[in-house]
Amino acid sequence: MAGQSVSPMMQQYFEIKKQHPNEILFYRVGDFYEMFYDDALTASRELELTLTGKACGQEERAPMCGVPFHSYEIYVARLIAKGYKVAICEQMEDPATAKGLVKRDIIRVVTPGTVIESSMLAEDKNNYLCSIYAKKVRGGWKAGICFADISTGEAYATELHNEKMGGALITELCRYMPSEILINPAVLDLKDLTNYIKQHTNALVELREDSCYKQAVVESMLSRQFGEDWNKSCGFAPDGFVPQAFGALLGYLYETQKHGTERIKAVQNYADAQYMRLSAVTRANLELTETMRGREKKGTLLWVLDKTETSMGKRMLRSWIEQPLVDNKVINERLDAVEALYNANVGRAELKEALSHVFDIERLTTRILYGSATPREVKALGDTCQRLPQVKEQAAAAGAKLLNDLAEAVDPLSDILDKVSRALVDDPPANLKDGGAIREGYNAEVDELRDIMHGGKGVLSQLEADLRQQTGIPKLKIGFNKVFGYYIEVSRSYVGSVPETFTRKQTLTTGERYITPELKELENKILGANERLLALEHQLFSELLNDISAQLLRIQRTATAVAQLDVLASFAEAAVQNNYVKPTVDDSDVLDIAEGRHPVIEQMLKSSLFVPNDTTLDEGENRMLIITGPNMAGKSTYMRQNALIALMAQIGSFVPAAKCRVGVVDAIFTRVGASDDLAAGQSTFMVEMTEVAEILRNATKSSLVILDEIGRGTSTFDGMSIARAVVEYICDNIGCKTLFATHYHELTSMDKDVFGVKNYNIAVKKRGEDITFLRRIVSGPADDSYGIEVAKLAGLPDAVIKRAHKVLRQLEATAPGANASMQLDFETVEAYNNPTVPSEVVDKLHQIDVETLTPLEALNFLYELKQALK
Template identity: 50%
Template sequence: MADFSPMMKQYFEAKKENPDSILFFRLGDFYEMFFNDAKTVSQELDLTLTGRDCGQGERAPMCGIPFHSAEGYITKLLAKGYRVTICDQVEDPKAVKSLVKREVVRVITPGTVLEGSMLDESRNNYICSVCRSEDGVGLCFADVSTGELHVGQVESIGDTRELTRELVNRISRFSPREILADSRVMELTELADFFRDKLQASVQCLGDGTYLLPRAEETVSKQFGGKSLDELGLANSHVAVMSLGALLDYLGRTQITGMERLTEIELESNSAYMTLDLNTVRNLELIETMRNKERKGSLLWVLDRTKTPMGKRLIRAWLERPLMSPAKITLRLNAVEELVNDRQLLDELIEQLTGIHDLERIMTRIVYGSANGRELRALCAALQKLPGLKYVLDRCEATMLCGLNGQIDSLEDVSGLIDKAIDENPPFTIREGGIIKKGFNSQLDEIRSDMSGGKSLIASVEARERERTGIPKLKVGYNKVFGYYIEITNSYKNQVPEDYIRKQTLTGSERYITPELKELENRILGAHDRSIEMESKIFEDIRHRVAAELNRIQQSAKAVAALDVLASFAIVSVKNDYTRPTVNVSGKLYLKDCRHPVVEALLHDTPFVPNDVDMDMNDTRVAVITGPNMAGKSTFMRQTAIITIMAQIGCFVPAAVAELGIVDGIYTRVGASDDLSAGQSTFMIEMSEVADILRNATPGSLIIFDEIGRGTSTFDGMSIARAVLEFVHDPKLVGAKTLFATHYHELTEMESLLPGVKNFNIAVKKRGDDITFLRRIVRGGADDSFGIEVAKLAGVPDKVIKRAKQVLNDLESSSGGEVTARRSAIRRREEPVQLTIDSTDGQVLQKLRDMDVNAMTPMQCMNTLFELNSMLKN
């Protein structure tokens, strides 16, 4: 180290503290990287690799980026799995004559990003801490960009497979980008694989000493103002405290400042929310589509009409955590109903919400000391919307809307301070000057007067010198190397006065200075530097004053987010003709003319065929649904589950009438694909998921089984399907409401064997070899899967279709004619009956043909229908 330059010694000291991350070392207007960091960044970001003398007679590999555009480069490095340490200048280079002092001010990891340009405003950016002990597993999730903090605990489960499944479901709900874990958690191999492969999160195994309880208790108490664990609600959650303590310790080491942003703990309780495991969220396409992982085509895509970033994040959280309390659901439904019934109120509310910026993330940057003038103006613009929002809410009657109105602080003092102090169009950085408004500080105005007066003096010097020398094109310029100078073209060199001091020769001109010009330069530049210094102090003071109002602003931001989501529910409900559901604890599930909200939204010219659902805990607890593929069984079952979720998040639902008893969990087994990397076949995955459902479902759950048992031989599959059906039907074992779609028509006999089992099928119209899916669910079991007809509909070549019919006939013949008789009976039942049309019928038909239904009013349609009916009767 003795041979290195002082600056490089600084670099090595910072690098020693953070050896596992790329060090961004501030030199002037650039962040520089050296040695292996430089090689890595050059390769990963396709930047030029240069070198710098480092004091050993050799050049260190070096790579640099402008500091003002660093966010884009950091984003790319984080996406590639790297961590970035920021070592910044903490002294003004102009104020010191020796080496500028530099310190590590922050370590940026995937879970600790604060910058808006590096984050998706529609979703939270969580970091997770998880640890395991004999008592169970502690879980902690924090979004440092919004200040959210969730803490929970999973009680000890002897079966590691079941424990892993529960942890996967809990953690996937938050989808953290970064995970901290102890060694005992990483011993759960399937969980560790899930972290990396499915979540694609950055994973760090922290030393077990980080998770010691005494150390964690001290860290947690210090963070929350000396409160005891009992006061924080964590007295009986020691392993959760360990995970929280480790997370706070990690954030303290990486963020350096701003930890005061984490002010509240939200305790996670499974009993408060409906259980939605990872498979259900995926199968029902709540957040994104299964195939393309896109937002469009998901339930979130249909429901999200929010206007603010906070609302976009909250609606996702509500969707992933449906409520279990009828009282809380009713509060939300009452609020949505008032907005639906009062369109003017809804329109005014939307108008006030539009344009409110991300209060939560802007406040985080203010608290961390990294917000610039533009972000303060954005905060001001958002806060100026709050008085108008409160005015609109003043006439609301729904309890929740009134409560949110009371939670919103108009914050006119804060917005007034920013508006008075910060220029409407502030520069990107303070160093550019002009961030503080004229008139806010008299001393600053005096200094600026010197600056502007100095500029006018320079202009007067230019005019006077032109007159004195007789050189018409003489001009006074400025650059950072020479300061102010007089430039004269070569054609006038013979007229240059003797008191001019030549400073630089250019191709077509010469540059000079004079004692008078240097004196003016010192005066003007000194005023500029003093102005920037004073502006910096004023700006920092304003930022601190705004940061001190964190709790008021955070409380208002939460209320705005909730209002935004409720308004979004109301917008969608009005637009799509949704109905308020009745939510209670009856155990019923009654839906009249229900529709699939996503499929309906994707249909443009084709109307969605609605269906009814009528289930309870007694007579119709299990619905066995048969019918051909593509006829709509899966859509019907999914829409039932989705409507249940919509009701329990407090949204209106796509149905004419809806009464729903609270469902404590939805479990789905819908489709599967081979997981070759894990050595699991489709059938193995299917059976694993079935086993999980049978272990975890309760009488209060809703289960969807779609074609289980088809991944193996017919008799094995049918046996498994029947055994599963009997298991979920039995009140002593599960007894949950279940929708059971199957191609095993033999299972329809269960209706006569088990009370509470009812048969349903998808109505199909068959004419010859052609079939039409009517999309209607009707009572009774289907006698035919119409497999060959569906194959024809899908475009399978005619030659294959004909051969399939021959094979089917052979099989039917060998089965003693039973299948043939059954299929013939179906065909006879579905063949159209030839009607004899008399003259009156012909007149009716002709009148129908001549009608333009689109041009008729509803009353005209009714009158015409009455007329036609009378003609046929007479």
């Protein structure tokens, strides 16, 4: 627009837009946020808004669209969900009092990872901003990765050293599932990581320049946030990459959030070894927090275990499921706490009742800190404080060590309750601008202004009576006009009695009009009462927010403790409702489960009985269970349920079994099912082999491995060879606990050749061509594959089934080394498929009307048929 004449307001717009070229600019004009030019074209398309034009001093009108400022959040949320960033440009002064052009400035930039508005956030999920700083060093790659949720103030960081850095970083992203990721340029070389982000996440990726990671810049950011002694308080390794990652994250927050970054008070450093390793594939296969197909909560482990009462508890439960522990001591502290709550039925109910009245104080506090909290939200914080003593009391009464520690950490916040109760009315307005938020008696001036507003005329009448008495002028009266405002009118006959304090303002034929300082002060109060009252309420409310913000650490500590109590109570409630038992968790090499059940499937099939199964695995003689049996019989369910039971035990939950012992596993790896990864140009077999390679590279002796149908994506002999080699490698080189399902019956002979291999199969009951799945795991290999029978169950045409049987017998008859006793001549096969039925039986069947038969008649008819067949 250089050299072209534009209106002053549009000139101001262009100057601000120049600083934010990559964001959609919400430019406040009166009661609307307006968008112009390209931003208007984009917003009108994405938000389905009417596109108009605005005269701005040029021949052509500027494309324009707008949204009401009081409901802007829903529009911003939709743009954020579509991958845009939005810069909010606010009027920095009151247009009514501004001289000339109203000052405007950016108050914040909203991006997917910096949202704090509750209307834009899922209550049961954290919203993480991630920062990765990675570089190639001698011996591989080194990286610092951190995650921060500014809506709750949580921050986590860890250091990684790995030759295959892409996979290691993907594992960390899976733990936290950030909505926005900051990366340094070197990360672009990790193609597997960038492909994963692009294909499997909705995260917005922001490439930061190398200058953001310079030592001086990083130290400046960390000092600003945590003080000069940041290295000691944050616990970052001196030569690590975490400071660069976190410094860049803070720099981004300072750029986009003009205030509120003080919400992040500390960083929790975690080591990869603190948590069970779960790859992206494993998380998806086990359906921990979302189903594979619908990507919904129902049908997941999270859905089964979520009996929480608070939003904070819901987020923490998700976090615990995503990050199972590997420290036996900490796991058992959780289990003991769950046991105490499990046994205390009345106490647990009372604890859950108190928790049900606790609001999301983590996110409320953030909004208070930002100054964007409403009176109703602050009152919700006060209401929560009323319930905290009850939460504290019930947690302490249950008796377990962890519950006592958490009860100790719950601060009743009685001072905050007192402040909120004294300052705010019982039912405050939704918005401060509506007025009426401050309680009567909290501030004398507020009370006086309200009195004036509601009883101004009464005050004037009282003043008039007082002046008549003081002056002795019986007909003195107080009046009002738009020119002079309020005045005192005295008739001519009493002018001599007017005190010296009266100032003459106007002479009339009938008398004189006067003003006094007292009347002028009252006039100012009456005329400006409403405006002054709103300003004063705003000031008092801001002071209340500042007072609460000063207690941030106490509130955060309490919120964290309350969230943990909520999750532990949820585990206890789920255990009671679903008939779970307390597992024994130790550092042994055993996974021993009696009558284990799949926690999700048994809930999905409430109307039918789930068949439980036993499992014995260790790192010795029972390290590899080879499981055979037909498709649909339950092999995958059985293997997944064992993985889920181990995982549940290690998050501190009771488990669906009659008895259970879990030796802590450091990782769960799964290879279940496969599909073409067409986007990456990989076939089913390639995907399968890539996943197996990942397992063989990363599994340790303490891992649990689930392998389903290895090698079926290629020719039979290739697949069988690969499957056998994988079994041998795991048993001989890794030695971890493994469940291996296969259709290659030839592999069942490996129990004689390889130490640690045991054969199991899913029991099937067969009657002629009909089969029934018993869902029971029994020792030994399956005696048949039952593939054709399963095809029949699936509804393949009879002709296809008969032909399949015929071809099968031919193949079995001609296979090298086939067992002669198992072979049938083709006439026998034909007779088997087409048994001759006496015509007498056929005639009887045609004649009978089945619908009119009584049960007894049906029984007699069946007996007649049987006699005829004989």
